Amino acid sequence: MEKPLGIIGGGNMGEALIAGLIHSGLLSPAEILFSEPRPERRAYLQEKFRVSFAETNRDLVTRAPTLILAVKPQSVPEVLAEIAQSLKPHHLIISICAGVPLDYIQSFIPRPIRMVRAMPNTPALIQKGATALAPSPAAQAKDLSTAEAIFQAVGITAIVKESQMDAVTGLSGSGPAYVFAVIEALAAGGVKEGLSQDVALNLTTQTVLGAAHLIQATAKHPATLRDQVCTPGGTTMAGLYAMEEGGFRLALMNAVIAATQRSKELGEALQKLPSSSPPGRTKKIVDRLHKSARGGLKVTRKLH
């Protein structure tokens, strides 16, 4: 990796990456620079990790050859407008901005730039993330290796095509929320059957953790492991039958499909916005897109 690494945006993900990179030993604090508009946030990150900050994004870009774009999607146009002219052929941009296509980023930059799009998830905050990586056409093998090393510091990585990023968003990106809902529902079942809230939640959380670890440790398909615990006519089979009756598996598959579709809609709407729009206007539109609880297609039509 070309050092130092510059992280644009010291929010939740920026902090998770700084923590993971230092904790794993991949980078020392002196090899990490970040930019962040909020003074109290800067002070916090400096104090906690001893990393340095750059006064402006442009200053960061001139000092760091490897860049991670870790701002909210709404802030992307503003950041790119600021740094576009300072980006040189030696730069690599790794974007973690959900739903922001690489083509959209490239449209702000006057020359082809090497990029990798990454989609981490929230467990990255505790170094248990699952991150998918997709290279841009101009990216080289070493760029993908750099991105892999960075995100392996906060969990596991998988390489996909950029066209599969919406599916990744619908699966592992949104997945923690599905699992939280599953844990909550299982624990509620325990409470309904007389367990205390605490006991039910602790048992459920450890059960989910243990089951996931068992899949990883044995490398067996979950269906095989499930069959191994199903005695004919037994309790687990009775529970699984009730889950099938309630449409559990179909509901989860539909959750992934719906989230994938929503991610596609947001990405398509963003790509239709000209990069020449003033950043402030684009920010407002992107904000509206992300806050919109209704179908993204309706919002897209309103925009044009």
Ligand SMILES: NC(=O)c1ccc[n+]([C@@H]2O[C@H](COP(=O)([O-])OP(=O)(O)OC[C@H]3O[C@@H](n4cnc5c(N)ncnc54)[C@H](OP(=O)(O)O)[C@@H]3O)[C@@H](O)[C@H]2O)c1
């Ligand atoms: N959190 C997740 O689990 C997750 C998962 C996958 C992908 N992502 C993506 O990761 C990105 C960051 O998410 P996050 O949860 O870390 O958001 P966040 O906590 O809001 O962090 C973004 C940070 O960027 C700062 N910022 C805003 N404008 C800036 C500018 N012009 N220059 C430099 N920094 C600027 C923000 O400061 P202010 O607060 O002052 O605005 C904030 O501290 C998003 O694009 C998101 O889609 C997040």
